[in-house]
Amino acid sequence: MEKVKIAILGFGQRGFVYANIIKEYPDEMELVAVCEINPVKKPLIMNLFQIPEDKYFLNDEEFFKQGKLADILVISTMDRDHYRQAMIALDLGYDLLLEKPISIEREEILAIAQKAKELGRRVAIAHVLRYTAFYQKIKELIQSGRLGKVTTISQTEHVGYYHYAHSYVRGNWRKADVSAPMILAKSCHDLDIIRWLVDKKYLSLSSFGSLSYFKEENAPEGAADHCYKCKVECPFNAVEFYSKNPLWMMIFSLEQDPVKVLSDESLSYSRCVYKSDNDVVDHQVVNILFEDDITASFVMTAFSNEIHRSIKVHGSKAELEGDLEKSEIILKPYGKEQEIIDVRQFADDFSYHSGGDRQMLVDFVRNVKKGEKVSGLTDIENAVESHYMALDAEDSRLAGGKLIPSTYLKVLEK
CATH class of the missing domain: 3.30.360.10 (Dihydrodipicolinate Reductase; domain 2)
Incomplete structure (x- = not known):
């Protein structure tokens, strides 16, 4: 029986989940292409999921230039990218598994639904x-x-x-x-x-x-701007959390040493929870x-x-x-x-x-x-x-x- 071919656009935590599930059903489905903007992840993803070099893309422009590479496209990118990417993918003939939210604009939500209906394409939303x-x-x-x-x-x-x-x-x-x-x-x-x-x-x-x-008004007295140099005991300490939970750190870094990673003050994940820009x-x-x-x-x-x-x-x-x-x-x-x-x-x-x-x-x-x-x-x-x-x-x-x-x-x- 012919397998359903799947491509994944956006290979963060959700992309990894879908890829792992696909891997467990080799007789029914196959991951054939990946687009992920973070170049650091490329060797790991290619190795884990056997993605050939010519089917791995670092931006969606290059990905979409190839035309239709699979039966289904999983869109698991950032929220504000969903509408543009979904509309292009529907025009190319993909059926879509679209991560929530569909869009942040009411008109765009309706536009995706309407285009799918007009083109006879299936769109599933990840309301799991x-x-x-x-x-x-x-x-x-x-x-x-x-x-x-x-x-x-x-x-x-x-x-x-x-x-x-x-x-x-x-x-x-x-x-x-x-x-x-x-x-x-x-x-x-x-x-x-x-x-x-x-x-x-x-x-x-x-x-x-x-x-x-x-927010800053609730920061403990003496709290540093970044956790790696903070002396205050805190349940939100980033170094302590990512040391105990390395899989969470893999979402933003493949480096093994949390202290080394979180010493980079340009990294939002190193910030004090009371002094971020959230x-x-x-x-x-x-x-x-x-x-x-x-x-x-x-x-x-x-x-x-x-x-x-x-x-x-x-x-x-x-x-x-x-x-x-x-x-x-x-x-x-x-x-x-x-x-x-x-x-x-x-x-x-x-x-x-x-x-x-x-x-x-x-x-x-x-x-x-x-x-x-x-x-x-x-x-x-x-x-x-x-x-x-x-x-x-x-x-x-x-x-x-x-x-x-x-x-x-x-x-x-x-």
Whole structure:
């Protein structure tokens, strides 16, 4: 059987994840080309994934000049590059697996969806949570009627203090005007999972949030500008963190010695978390009204010890609560014994977003191979509304929590 050929544009952490999954399915898919702007990564990527010299590119201009090199193009570049690259790729005939967010502009989101429809191309968005056994089981419980009429959903994304410091204080997503607002860059798939579970259109929302802690006024007395020369004991010390977590350092350097790397003061990852140039929020709440009088709340917080997601769903017959990383759901029927559901019985793989990355990629590849829909859980037409939710939430936050009527409904009215 002929394998589906895949190219990856942008080989950061997400690119590595997809490449590793592709490698595990040699009979179904093959990585045939890579485009990555960081030249330091080239020898490692070529060696690990057997990419020939003439199929490795250091900029997207050279990559796109080659025409169509694969059946599927994975776009896992920075947020503000997605629109331009997606539009070029669609014209070249690629089916796309596009990392979130689709774009930071409403008009560009719709333009990609429209072009894909006109050209008959498939575009899947990396809303991987829909593919996890955890959220699929919650969806099944809601649809079965065991909760009765759903009234409220509460979802919390606990980003993790170290992950937030790495990506959103020191890393590529620290400035909204360079990447995207936090609610879009990090949390649009949390809003998407709420929308998927509710299965109703949102009518209005409001949001509050700010960058309240990771700024200079909160720096400990005597804190240095860069961690390698700081005497203050701190949970955010970069040298200590990357020494204990070398795989995280590989995202920005292949050098083995953290002290050597982080002595470079031009490197954003060496900075004190209180003295960086970050401006994205470190906590945000969103309150949403859906059709059928269903309400939902979402909380994103940097202030957690571990990276995990938790959820509560309240219905007229029962409530449930669960934790994605624990793979556990507790169903509490009113007046009856609670039921603890171990989600691990429903899937074999819980790596890479609790198995969601793998299931999404495999589903999309098989979709393309067969030329028909397998499940299409994250097709672009299913992802547009949650992106509008995120953009509306950011507009509300910037307006001090103003109630914003759904801008997505206005699109549907046209």
